[in-house]
Amino acid sequence: MQIAIVGSGNVGKALAGSFTRAGHTVTLSATTPDSARAAAEQTGAQAADSNQQAVGAAEVVVLAVPYPAVDAVLAGVGGVLAGKVVIDATNRVDPADPGSVLDGTSAAEQIQARVPAARVVKAFNTAFASRQADPVVDGVALDGYLAGDDEGAKQTVAELVGSIGFRPVDVGPLVMARALEGLALLNIMLQIRNNWPWQAGFKLVGPTP
Ligand SMILES: NC(=O)c1ccc[n+]([C@@H]2O[C@H](COP(=O)([O-])OP(=O)(O)OC[C@H]3O[C@@H](n4cnc5c(N)ncnc54)[C@H](OP(=O)(O)O)[C@@H]3O)[C@@H](O)[C@H]2O)c1
Numbered sequence: 001m002q003i004a005i006v007g008s009g010n011v012g013k014a015l016a017g018s019f020t021r022a023g024h025t026v027t028l029s030a031t032t033p034d035s036a037r038a039a040a041e042q043t044g045a046q047a048a049d050s051n052q053q054a055v056g057a058a059e060v061v062v063l064a065v066p067y068p069a070v071d072a073v074l075a076g077v078g079g080v081l082a083g084k085v086v087i088d089a090t091n092r093v094d095p096a097d098p099g100s101v102l103d104g105t106s107a108a109e110q111i112q113a114r115v116p117a118a119r120v121v122k123a124f125n126t127a128f129a130s131r132q133a134d135p136v137v138d139g140v141a142l143d144g145y146l147a148g149d150d151e152g153a154k155q156t157v158a159e160l161v162g163s164i165g166f167r168p169v170d171v172g173p174l175v176m177a178r179a180l181e182g183l184a185l186l187n188i189m190l191q192i193r194n195n196w197p198w199q200a201g202f203k204l205v206g207p208t209p
Contacts, residue, residue: 001019001025001059001060001156001159001160002027002057003019003024003025003026003027003058003060003061003062004028004048004054004057005019005026005027005028005029005045005054005061005062005064006051006055006064006065006073007028007029007064007065007069008029008035008039008040008047008064009064009065011089011129011132012030012062012064013039013042013043013129014129014130015089015124015132016028016039016040016043016045017042017043017133018132018133018135018164018165019045019160019163019164020043021044021164022163022164023163024160025046026043026044026046027045027046027047027048027053027054027057027058028040028043028045028046028047028054029048029050029051029053029054033047033048036048036054051073051076052076052080055081055084059084059085060085060086060087060156060157061077061081061084061085061086061087062124063087063088063089063111064089064090066090067091067092067093070090070107070110070111071114078114081115081117081118082115082117082118083117083118084118084119085119085150085153085156085157086111086115086119086120086121087120087121087122087157088107088108088111088120088121088123088125088177089123089124089125090107090125091107091125091181091185092181093188098185098189101181101182102182102185104178106122106174106175106177106180108120108122108148108180108181109174109175109177109178119148119150119153120148120149120150120174121146121147121148121153121154121157121174122145122146122147122148122177122180122181123144123147123157123160123161124144124161125181125184126143126145126183126184126201126202127142128187128201130199131201132164134165135164135165135166135201136165137201137203141167141203142166143166143167143169143201143202143204144166144168144169145169145171145180146158146161146168146169146170146171147172147174147175147176147179147180148173149173154170158170167203169204183202187200
């Protein structure tokens with residue numbers, strides 16, 4: 001797949017490395033071309049000079065920026081996202097006030113509302129960057145949950161999720177992104193409260209045929 005990742009930080013680098021290892025073609029962007037270039041050099045991806053340049057030729061676009069940066073990104077490239085599969089990997093994070101995140105909305109729905117012609121799928125947000133880089137623990141593939149309203153887009157994202165080693169699990173319509181964002185917050189709170197090393201991931205056990 002031709003994939004653009006907007007954001008070249010922990011998530012951008014982890015996914016870029018996993019995607020290129022799986023044979024996908026990846027272009028990274030960041031706030032500066034230098035930042036994207038540095039990340040690209042580490043991951044086997046290509047670097048773009050701008051978000052616009054990164055997403056232009058991509059069939060799949062991953063949003064891997066801090067949630068407060070999403071508005072600026074969409075203001076710049078929203079028009080180019082029409083018809084594309086847009087993976088929202090963002091999380092709203094406020095460990096001091098979890099209620100502000102668990103407010104009955106989701107970033108993914110906000111993004112879909114901002115760019116109605118994009119095919120938004122929530123994915124990758126429930127796995128830490130450490131596991132996006134390495135989704136298999138003790139021989140067990142972690143679950144890669146995805147939510148969205150466009151079945152074709154979800155199929156594409158399920159293939160992508162599976163191609164890097166997760167077990168793809170479709171959790172339903174985009175509104176379920178609320179649950180996935182809550183799940184991510186749960187894991188974040190667990191790491192902070194228990195001083196864990198940010199490497200635990202989710203796996204449903206028991207029969208799930
Ligand atoms: N870290 C995790 O384990 C994890 C796991 C799942 C989901 N998430 C979510 O994924 C998102 C990214 O997390 P992260 O840990 O990768 O953050 P990060 O390490 O801080 O990286 C953020 C990246 O976004 C780039 N950026 C910021 N504003 C931008 C803009 N307007 N246009 C283009 N790029 C922009 C930054 O560019 P520069 O490099 O130029 O500063 C940086 O490369 C967040 O929403 C986070 O909640 C994180």
